[in-house]
Amino acid sequence: MNAIRKSLHPGWLLVAPFLLLVIALYLGPILNILWLSVTDPEPGMGNYRKLFVSDSLLRIFWTTIRICLITTVGSVLLGYSIAYAMVHCHQKQKSYMLTLLLVSFWISILVRTFSWLMLLGHRGLVNNALEGMGVISEPIAFMRNELGVLIGMIHYMIPYAVLPLLVNMQSLDMRVMDASRNLGASGQQTFMRVYLPLTLPGIVASSLLIFILSLGFYVTPAVLGGGKVLMIAEYISVQLLVTLKWGTAAMLAGLMLFGVLAMLYIMSRFMKLSAVFGGSA
């Protein structure tokens, strides 16, 4: 009894009502979904067995993972350059850049997705211009394929990549880079041996964030993929709304959930997650 009282900080009492509410509201539906996945349409592991027999499911699965990985790499690479430029330019330019970044952050995903269609579509601005200049004779197929989905998703994800990296880079002591140069390291050596390792927590944080967000992407693949690129989120919605196979949908949703949890677990083996998410380790 004493031991329990000692290990239970009184602060927990204060947050307990809220905590219980959140747990009930989150855990209830999630358990319900998991329950559905093993009971609908009939009790058993039938839904999960589909993963191994259905070629199309497997293909959707790999498409999703491939697109999410490329999106993650692409947006973290671009986001890293943007964050770097923002941290190391003058204060005034930095606030301009931050404003631009936040503006694109606030614009609805639908608007951003459709503007890509206007820009890069079959009769879009870019294709029209190139054709007008006589550079190409046939329009380039930017949209309605995987390339289109990737362009749209990477563009959407860049602000999410920049923000954790920005926080990370801003907290660095730049005299450490001076020290590296003073000790004879070239710019490239300083970057590889000091800057990059010190920004690794930021890279991991934004990669995780983007990968997890991309897994649930729905609008962009639907619009820019032109029905040819089916990702798991869209497939789930089809199962729910069109074919009414709730069991399959629940199975896929559960799988995604456990995938994400497993990823977080593996990451936590390599580094303290609290450090990644900005805590003081």
Add this chain to the structure above:
Amino acid sequence: MFEANSDKGSLQVRNVSKYFGTFCAVDGIDLEIQRGEFLTLLGPSGSGKTTLLMMIAGFLDITTGDIALDGNSISDVPAEKRNFGMVFQGYALFPHMTVRENVGYALSVRKRPESEIREKVNEMLDLVQLTEFADRKPGQLSGGQQQRVALARALCFEPPVLLLDEPLGALDKKLRVEVQDQLKDIHRRVGTTFIYVTHDQEEALSMSDRIVIMRDGAVEQVGTPYELYEKPINEFAAGFLGKSNFLHRSDGVYALRPEKIDIRPSGTGEGEPRLSGTIQSITYFGSMQRIMFLTTDGEELEVDIDSWRNRDPLAEGQSADLFWDKGAAVKLEE
């Protein structure tokens, strides 16, 4: 044992100035620094010490003038090619590397063989007495230990010149004195030229071969600690390094150190008193006492006396005479 670059390390600073926009941070400084010398830049905050050091290190461009190492201009050599060691204010250790990796960094980026690095790092860790901490990260060390890692890291590639920017600024008083001794000892053993920035006058006096007193980006006076203390050339130098009374006489201003004055109750001293007046206040500091003295002409003087000499104790409000040796009062330049 450590082999210094015995034939290298003299530094020539020729008429160097630095402007930030129109603001002049360093104003035409000339310095000739000998090989193996311990030279201290001393001055109040904002006097341009860090700016001068950063120009020597190559982190700041020189606006006008030239800096040369052993007679060869290095003004156009980038920081990473100058091979100067530097101990930064706040140390700037690499937080993600162990002590061993920190110290070996300079050799490792020069792609020296693993065995050579290991040997050299061990030698340096031995020099700064940190062998048992080799595998810790900087975050797991005390301030004084971090300071020694920074020193070992800067010395590991045997630079001809070591630059130190207030390396003891973050340490408490007791540790400072301890590390001062260690630093001085290391300087003696490695024979590298040390250029040391501080605004602590005691530190400057006890460690340096020569001191440069700076004000507003310009040099006020250069000399050995003895020269600067005994023969300050102007009020700023006299007031900044130690304390001083300033006596305004018809032929100019004289500086007189408080501890060079002897004070006696009226009429009890031998010979003709230099000044007479009354004791305003006495402050007791244990080993010494500080007396504020007002002369009959209305001049205020500070007098420091050793407590053991104040045998028949002087009291506040008592009238007394002041004596000092010929030459104790130094005539200052205009």
